[in-house]
Amino acid sequence: MPDTEAIVGWKTITFGCHILEPGSSAKFMTGDWRSQRPVLDKEKCIRCGICWIYCPDMAYSRTQDGYYEVDMDYCKGCGICAHECPRGAITMVPEEL
Amino acid sequence: MSRRVGIEVSIAVAEAVRLADVDVVAAYPITPQTHIIEHISELIATGQLDANFIPVESEHAAMSCCCGSSAAGARTFTSSSSQGLLLMSEVLFIPGPLRLPIVMVVADRALSAPINIWNDHQDIMSQRDIGWIQTFAQNGQEAFDLTLHAFRVAEDRRVSLPMIVTIDGFILSHVIEPVKLLTQEEVNQYLPPFKPRYRLDPKRPITMGPVGIPEVYTEAKVAHNEALKASKKVILQGWKEFADLFGRQYHPVETYRSEDADILLVTMGSISETAIGAVDAMRDRGQKVGLARILLWRPFPGPEFRRATRGAKALAVVDRCLPPGATSGPVGTELRSLFYKVPGAPKIFNFIAGLGGRDVRVKHLEEMVDKTMAYIKRRPKELYEVIGAHEK
Numbered sequence: 491m492p493d494t495e496a497i498v499g500w501k502t503i504t505f506g507c508h509i510l511e512p513g514s515s516a517k518f519m520t521g522d523w524r525s526q527r528p529v530l531d532k533e534k535c536i537r538c539g540i541c542w543i544y545c546p547d548m549a550y551s552r553t554q555d556g557y558y559e560v561d562m563d564y565c566k567g568c569g570i571c572a573h574e575c576p577r578g579a580i581t582m583v584p585e586e587l
Numbered sequence: 588m589s590r591r592v593g594i595e596v597s598i599a600v601a602e603a604v605r606l607a608d609v610d611v612v613a614a615y616p617i618t619p620q621t622h623i624i625e626h627i628s629e630l631i632a633t634g635q636l637d638a639n640f641i642p643v644e645s646e647h648a649a650m651s652c653c654c655g656s657s658a659a660g661a662r663t664f665t666s667s668s669s670q671g672l673l674l675m676s677e678v679l680f681i682p683g684p685l686r687l688p689i690v691m692v693v694a695d696r697a698l699s700a701p702i703n704i705w706n707d708h709q710d711i712m713s714q715r716d717i718g719w720i721q722t723f724a725q726n727g728q729e730a731f732d733l734t735l736h737a738f739r740v741a742e743d744r745r746v747s748l749p750m751i752v753t754i755d756g757f758i759l760s761h762v763i764e765p766v767k768l769l770t771q772e773e774v775n776q777y778l779p780p781f782k783p784r785y786r787l788d789p790k791r792p793i794t795m796g797p798v799g800i801p802e803v804y805t806e807a808k809v810a811h812n813e814a815l816k817a818s819k820k821v822i823l824q825g826w827k828e829f830a831d832l833f834g835r836q837y838h839p840v841e842t843y844r845s846e847d848a849d850i851l852l853v854t855m856g857s858i859s860e861t862a863i864g865a866v867d868a869m870r871d872r873g874q875k876v877g878l879a880r881i882l883l884w885r886p887f888p889g890p891e892f893r894r895a896t897r898g899a900k901a902l903a904v905v906d907r908c909l910p911p912g913a914t915s916g917p918v919g920t921e922l923r924s925l926f927y928k929v930p931g932a933p934k935i936f937n938f939i940a941g942l943g944g945r946d947v948r949v950k951h952l953e954e955m956v957d958k959t960m961a962y963i964k965r966r967p968k969e970l971y972e973v974i975g976a977h978e979k
């Protein structure tokens with residue numbers, strides 16, 4: 491584990507620790523701490539979009555052919571999509587170091 | 588022209604809030620509430636104060652509403668005490684670091700159990716570390732003046748921190764006292780409109796209260812603490828200008844007959860006026876006794892306190908709070924830490940008195956001074972003692 495070093499100084503931190511730039515949460519890579527990833531079996535997928543609706547990090551997006559694909563920068567590996575998929579088309583696979 | 592009237596101190600505080608022309612008052616309207624909120628709600632209902640009154644379902648909701656309204660740029664006031672203050676506690680730690688200048692008057696009262704509605708300082712001392720500026724009034728005039736001072740200081744852009752004015756429950760909050768009320772014109776001279784550095788505005792979105800990850804949290808806490816410490820300059824300036832305009836000057840530590848005193852009583856709030864009587868009586872008998880009253884509690888005015896007590900052999904520190912299992916009362920602990928290993932520091936003896944409405948009279952303060960004189964020669968076994976606690 492790396493040390494948790496400061497990334498900002500107490501004199502340079504924003505007033506009230508406010509975030510002054512709207513929409514900046516997109517810069518926060520929640521995929522950093524994923525320990526498992528969702529893997530899709532296209533054979534089973536009916537393209538219902540439930541995974542896309544339920545993903546708490548909005549990591550899914552719809553592709554041209556109607557399937558849903560995950561942006562691994564934001565997928566935190568929670569497994570909600572796999573749990574909610576009505577067809578059991580998503581399997582959670584452990585990440586390897 | 589300001590006029591001097593006989594007025595219940597709670598009503599005087601409500602009048603100060605009216606004169607400050609607040610925008611939002613969010614408060615729980617039932618006990619342990621005082622007439623402060625009752626009178627403000629009347630002022631709003633009758634159109635004498637143009638503000639939104641939010642009668643919330645709990646003190647927790649009251650402080651949550653206050654955070655929201657202050658963040659939106661509204662001048663915000665609330666009041667509570669005792670168990671109500673404790674129910675607020677979770678939220679009280681939030682406006683400080685977020686730099687939201689909410690003003691609150693706390694009418695200090697005891698905490699359950701046993702159930703007790705009377706005055707002491709246990710409620711506010713349990714909230715000592717919430718990161719608000721905290722001042723203690725000793726009478727009705729100070730309650731009125733310090734409330735206006737609180738808006739002035741809290742909202743100053745260099746400060747932008749929440750502020751509590753503490754008044755003793757019942758002893759001040761429910762008692763009629765002579766108070767010089769200021770006029771609207773006078774208050775307008777002293778208190779400029781609230782212009783926050785940042786506010787929540789859908790047209791210019793910002794985030795207040797984000798997650799502070801370990802790489803940021805320490806710096807955020809230090810920034811808040813530094814802002815609180817630096818607020819002292821503006822607090823003093825606020826008092827200086829108040830004195831220039833209205834002739835009443837306040838100091839972080841107020842002294843009475845303290846020059847050449849061997850022993851100083853150290854008090855906070857309304858028993859300080861009793862202590863003045865005790866000092867006079869003891870001086871009449873030739874005892875070199877004086878008084879140092881802590882008016883500004885947070886940020887603690889360390890240099891001012893040391894200066895005010897210079898030359899004293901010993902301090903008889905009165906706490907109105909008994910923190911079970913601690914080394915001494917909160918004020919006693921604070922001062923022992925302030926003077927630790929300071930050359931020429933006075934000896935510190937700590938007395939706990941006036942819990943849950945038990946009267947502190949001149950004789951009790953004299954007893955503390957007498958004990959202090961004895962303890963200078965022979966150190967007591969305990970680091971503090973509770974005055975007037977019967978054993979049998």
Ligand code: SF4
Binds near residue numbers: 540541542558578
């Ligand atoms: S929930 Fe399952 S079936 Fe529906 S689109 Fe997602 S992967 Fe396909």
Ligand code: SF4
Binds near residue numbers: 548549560569
């Ligand atoms: S595992 Fe969680 S974060 Fe990742 S895509 Fe599925 S629902 Fe979203």
